[in-house]
Amino acid sequence: MAAALCAVGALVGCGGGSVLEVSIGKEGETVIGSPLPSNLQIPDLPGLRGFAYVITTAPPLGIFRFDLEAPGGAPYPFTYYDLFGKIPGVPDELFLYDQDHGMFTTSGGFAGQGEGIHLFDPTPESPAAFAIKKSVPVFPVLLNPPRNDSAGNPVSRIDPSYTSGVAVSNGKIYVCTSNFTAVGGSPVCPPGTVLVYRWDPSKDPPEVVPSSPSFIVTTRFNPTEVTALGDRKVLVTNSGVLAIREARAVPLTEAAVDVVDTDLDCVVATYPLGLSALSYKAIAVAPDRSRALVGSVAFNSVFELDLTALEDLPAGCPDPVPALTGRVLAGPENPIRTGFSGQDGKKENDFVVQIALSADGTRAYASGYNSGTLSVLEVEQAVRTPSPKGPLAVLSLTPPLDPEQATVEDVGPGPLAVRPGRPGVDYEGPDVFVLIGLPAGKMFGVRTY
Numbered sequence: 001m002a003a004a005l006c007a008v009g010a011l012v013g014c015g016g017g018s019v020l021e022v023s024i025g026k027e028g029e030t031v032i033g034s035p036l037p038s039n040l041q042i043p044d045l046p047g048l049r050g051f052a053y054v055i056t057t058a059p060p061l062g063i064f065r066f067d068l069e070a071p072g073g074a075p076y077p078f079t080y081y082d083l084f085g086k087i088p089g090v091p092d093e094l095f096l097y098d099q100d101h102g103m104f105t106t107s108g109g110f111a112g113q114g115e116g117i118h119l120f121d122p123t124p125e126s127p128a129a130f131a132i133k134k135s136v137p138v139f140p141v142l143l144n145p146p147r148n149d150s151a152g153n154p155v156s157r158i159d160p161s162y163t164s165g166v167a168v169s170n171g172k173i174y175v176c177t178s179n180f181t182a183v184g185g186s187p188v189c190p191p192g193t194v195l196v197y198r199w200d201p202s203k204d205p206p207e208v209v210p211s212s213p214s215f216i217v218t219t220r221f222n223p224t225e226v227t228a229l230g231d232r233k234v235l236v237t238n239s240g241v242l243a244i245r246e247a248r249a250v251p252l253t254e255a256a257v258d259v260v261d262t263d264l265d266c267v268v269a270t271y272p273l274g275l276s277a278l279s280y281k282a283i284a285v286a287p288d289r290s291r292a293l294v295g296s297v298a299f300n301s302v303f304e305l306d307l308t309a310l311e312d313l314p315a316g317c318p319d320p321v322p323a324l325t326g327r328v329l330a331g332p333e334n335p336i337r338t339g340f341s342g343q344d345g346k347k348e349n350d351f352v353v354q355i356a357l358s359a360d361g362t363r364a365y366a367s368g369y370n371s372g373t374l375s376v377l378e379v380e381q382a383v384r385t386p387s388p389k390g391p392l393a394v395l396s397l398t399p400p401l402d403p404e405q406a407t408v409e410d411v412g413p414g415p416l417a418v419r420p421g422r423p424g425v426d427y428e429g430p431d432v433f434v435l436i437g438l439p440a441g442k443m444f445g446v447r448t449y
Helices: 307-312
Strands: 008-011 029-031 039-041 051-055 062-067 078-082 090-098 101-107 116-120 132-137 141-148 154-158 163-169 172-177 193-200 207-217 223-229 233-238 242-245 248-251 256-261 266-272 291-295 301-306 328-330 352-357 363-368 373-378 393-396 411-418 432-438 442-446
Touching (some): 141 207, 172 223, 193 223, 301 307, 363 411
Antiparallel strands (some): 008 393, 062 078, 101 116, 141 154, 163 172, 193 207, 233 256, 301 328, 352 363, 363 373, 373 393
16 A cells, blocks of 8 residues: 555646656555544644644544654554543534543434534543544524525525534633534535533533623534634635535535634625535644635545635625625636546535645645545645646645445545654654545555655
């Protein structure tokens, strides 16, 4: 499998005229064993920078903490925190606040009892000492006046479901819920919600209570992720209603990225993104917070937003919410393309699971689940200037996924993370880590410097 990591599928000239020389290290693989691991975090936090955390959605159900600084490299030794029997739902998103406080969301479970947030200590003294410190359920949302669902039916009460993204900002926890009432080929989605909780991590267990206001209704359907911009703003990814047809995601309603002011807890602006089917993972934000990148679950596309627009927003909760159309640097009509097929201008059916930025913000890495690729993108540094529309390089990590064929090969590059610090200076070895979904979860380490 190390040979797969060494295969450079294409080197493509970018808009600046440069060509990236990629040296892929033979770092090998680390077997997780659980298919479709849902989240990977390498926290840029004191005491945690040398660890990779992976949460799994199928047996073995739990949290893996890999030691990236252990001698010898891959396979990386790990500590396993067992979640079997401790939670009623299926884990989804993972968020690490500091050495003592982590949280993850769950969804599903019997009669919807698995919808919620679970707080834990990410560095217990031993695996046996691992425990869920607190489980916080979602709560009903009452809409007055009622709002329509995606089928045009009025909705006055929402029992939140499909709990996914979680973030912390301004002393509060923000959790998004998609609330689908029907899925598959003919999905129906009620208004999307972001639940707001106040929390006090100084208490043991941490205190978590609904805030006031306790929820935010998003401008588009199907909010799947929240990304904090410091202590004043939160970005909400509204993926839009998606149908699954012939094993592909088909966007039915428009997507957008909402901007929430965390002092007011209302949507103060939105970036409209049309039928783009936005990816479900956290948005990649430049270190100087000047721009953001988010992918598509239906196309080999990455979209780019100008965040400097948020500096000039008027005070208060606007009605209607202003659309920052002119600050979409790369939208559905002119996206940044990923994967091998990204140079012909066609909307190829890929699933860009996640995008992560290098520590200096000059490169972005995008995982293509269907294409089996990791695309390396150049990120423009000049304010309000769009980044190049094609990849610097495309790395072939696995064979392409055929949704209609079972596979015994490793396929499906998914969640990814960039190790904090300066590669080759602060650490040696891989700088990008990618989770492989099928047939058994693995973590690939890739060195791009």
